[in-house]
Amino acid sequence: MKQIPMLGVGTARLEGKQVVQSVRIAFELGFRHIDTAQIYGNEADVGKAVAGSGLERREIFLTTKVWLENLGRARFLPSVRESLQKLRTEYVDLLLIHWPAGEDGTPMVEYLEQLSAAKQAGLARAIGVSNFTNAQLDQAVAQLGAGQIATNQVEVHPYLQNDVVVDHCQSLGIPVTGYMPLAKGKVVEDKVLGQIAQKHRASIAEVVIAWSLARGIITIPSSTKRAHLQSNLAAASLRLTSDDVQQIKALERGEHLINPSYAPAWDL
Incomplete structure (x- = not known):
C-alpha cells in the first residue's frame, strides 16, 4: 500500500467550479x-481536476x-464503480466506509465484507473507515485482520x-486522518491560537x-483560495514548542461540529 500523504486537501462542501479550482491550485x-x-456530490468535478492536472495517476x-x-451488498460495489467513473480513474488509493451504519442499518459484517x-x-488499493468508535474499530480489525485498515478518519x-x-x-x-482541522473556521478568531501564530x-x-x-x-484542511492552500502547505515545516502544545491542549472542550442523527455514541 502506498503511504497516505500526511497533508492533503479536503473537498467537503465544495461543488462545481469551486472544487475544480481548489484541486487544480492544490x-x-x-x-x-x-x-x-x-x-x-463533487466526485465528477474532482475527477475533472485530476484529469486536467497533467500529473500521472500514480503521483496522486x-x-x-x-x-x-x-x-448493502447489492449497492456497494456498483456505487464504487460509479465513483470511479466520476473520478475518471480505474481505482482509488483509499476507500472508506463514511459512517458506521446504525442498529437498523446494514450489518457491519456485510459492508466490511x-x-x-x-x-x-x-x-x-487500500481500505479504511471513518467516524468509527473504538469498539467499532476493534470489530472491524477482528473481521478484516490486522494491517488491513489504512486509517480511521475522524473529526x-x-x-x-x-x-x-x-x-x-x-x-x-x-493512522488517524483528522477532518475539519480548522473547526469550520472557528480557530481563526481564537486569541490563544492568535498569540501562538504571532510568535x-x-x-x-x-x-x-x-x-x-x-x-x-x-490532516486534510480545505480551501478554495491559493493563499490559504499555500499557507496550509507551509504548516508542514512549522515546529511548535512544548508550551505552544500545552496551550492548545487546554482548548479542548469536546465540541463535535459534525454530529448528525446517525452518528454513533462517541467515545469520550
Whole structure:
C-alpha cells in the first residue's frame, strides 16, 4: 500500500467550479492527496481536476467514501464503480466506509465484507473507515485482520482533540486522518491560537495544522483560495514548542461540529 500523504486537501462542501479550482491550485502548489466522498456530490468535478492536472495517476493519492445508502451488498460495489467513473480513474488509493451504519442499518459484517471485496477487485488499493468508535474499530480489525485498515478518519481540531480515539488507533498501528482541522473556521478568531501564530509569524491555520501533524495525524484542511492552500502547505515545516502544545491542549472542550442523527455514541 502506498503511504497516505500526511497533508492533503479536503473537498467537503465544495461543488462545481469551486472544487475544480481548489484541486487544480492544490496540485500546482504541490499537494498530491485529495479527499472526497460520494455524498459530497463533487466526485465528477474532482475527477475533472485530476484529469486536467497533467500529473500521472500514480503521483496522486485519491480517497473517496461509500455513503450509508450504498453499504448493502447489492449497492456497494456498483456505487464504487460509479465513483470511479466520476473520478475518471480505474481505482482509488483509499476507500472508506463514511459512517458506521446504525442498529437498523446494514450489518457491519456485510459492508466490511464488501469493502474487502472492493480491494480484492482492484477498485481500491487500500481500505479504511471513518467516524468509527473504538469498539467499532476493534470489530472491524477482528473481521478484516490486522494491517488491513489504512486509517480511521475522524473529526479533530483544538476544540475536539479526540485523544481517546487517537490513542486507541495509534496503539493498534492504525493512522488517524483528522477532518475539519480548522473547526469550520472557528480557530481563526481564537486569541490563544492568535498569540501562538504571532510568535511564530505564521497564520493560525498553519499553527493548527502543524499541531495536528505533530500528533501524527494525517490532516486534510480545505480551501478554495491559493493563499490559504499555500499557507496550509507551509504548516508542514512549522515546529511548535512544548508550551505552544500545552496551550492548545487546554482548548479542548469536546465540541463535535459534525454530529448528525446517525452518528454513533462517541467515545469520550
